[in-house]
Amino acid sequence: MGISSLKNQFTFSIRNLLITMLILTTQLLSIHFASAQSITDSAGRTVELPENIQRIYAAGAPAAILIYILAPDMLLGWPREPHDYEREYIASPYRDLPATGQLTGRGSSANLEKVLALKPDLILDFGSVKGTYASLADRTQQQTGIPYLLINGRFDKTADALRLLGKAIGREDRAEKLAVYTENLLSDIKQNLQTVDKKDRPRVYMARGPAGLETGLKGSINTEIIEQAGGINVIDPGEGKPIRRGLVNLSMEQVIVANPDIIITWDRTFFADVWDNPYWSNIPALQQKHVYLAPTAPFGWIDRPPSLNRLIGLKWLFGQFYPDKVKTDLSDDVKEFYKLFYHVDLENPETNNAALERLIQWAEKSK
Secondary structure, eight states, rough: OOHHHHHHHHHHHHHHHHHHHHHHHHHHHHHHHHHEEEOOOTOOEEEEEEEEOOOEESHHHHHHHHHHHHOOOGBBSSSSOHHHHHHHHHHHTTTTTOOOOSSSTTOOOOOOOHHHHOOEEEEEEOOOSSSHHHHHHHHHHHHHHEEEEEEEEGGGGGGHHHHHHHHHHHEEEHHHHHHHHHHHHHHHHHHHHHSSOOSOOOOOEEBBBSSSSSEEHHHHHHTTHHHHTTTTEEEOOTTOOOOOEEEOOOOHHHHHHHOOHHHOOOOHHHHHHHGGGGTTSSHHHTTTTEEOOOOOSOSSSSSOOTTTTTTHHHHHHHHHHHHGOOOOOOOHHHHHHHHHHHHHOOOGGGGGHHHHHHHHHHHHHOE
């Protein structure tokens, strides 16, 4: 065996030893801290929480947004650094938080060594609570000694999610305020939709990616906003077929057969190119100029990621589907939401409302 191989093996062994020592130290330290409360998360797991939670690691982007909205001072960092065009819509003390990677979702980029180095009091994941995510939570908690909460990210569970996390971290008052806003919004839309016959609801396609051929099946967390806003997702496996969820890639022929009345997207490349693309030109949504570009600053209004950021997108999308039923001004809705949820005042006289105007112009784009 060569010197180089021996050196590599030695480096690898030392690294593993350091990680093991760090994990054992964390577990030993956790023994000395009494649990403040036991809490049952959305996966039915009983999690013992420390008495004083100050530092929370977000396992993915949806969790980072939930923490930022509810308790920004506890957020250790963003899964990725905000883009320049997103930064002005994040409160200044938090837009420069470091990139901490993520444990879950597409492009997972963190490992336990990175997480332990940040010394979190709690790890939080927000979204799916199915078996694989619960298994990851259990395994990570066992290996690190850090409590790991798993909270359901479905639209209809949003108020519950806020209250659950608020109770866990001692921010019940703010959680209740946000939960009531959420419940009122969902209730108002539900009441409006009771007067709309199913045959009159728009048939909608969500175009993801620059080609617009990635989308989510009916019921997927990435596209459930369509149904919540009163639309019908045209990508529906149909009754009697195996239940499927999640993202899928389609052919152009499948989109043409789906024949949507409305197309929504957050991809600016797709939105710019689709109007001159002959493959899309005969779809009713293009002919009627019903293709809408959702804002993504600081987070996506309809997805990317599927977190509380979708609440303002729900208001916007309902207005696109049923403009005659909207009784409020989008600009006022945006100002209220960004101040309450994102800690940002878009009526700042120092900027002459430029940030707000850019956002509204973005939300009103369609050919």
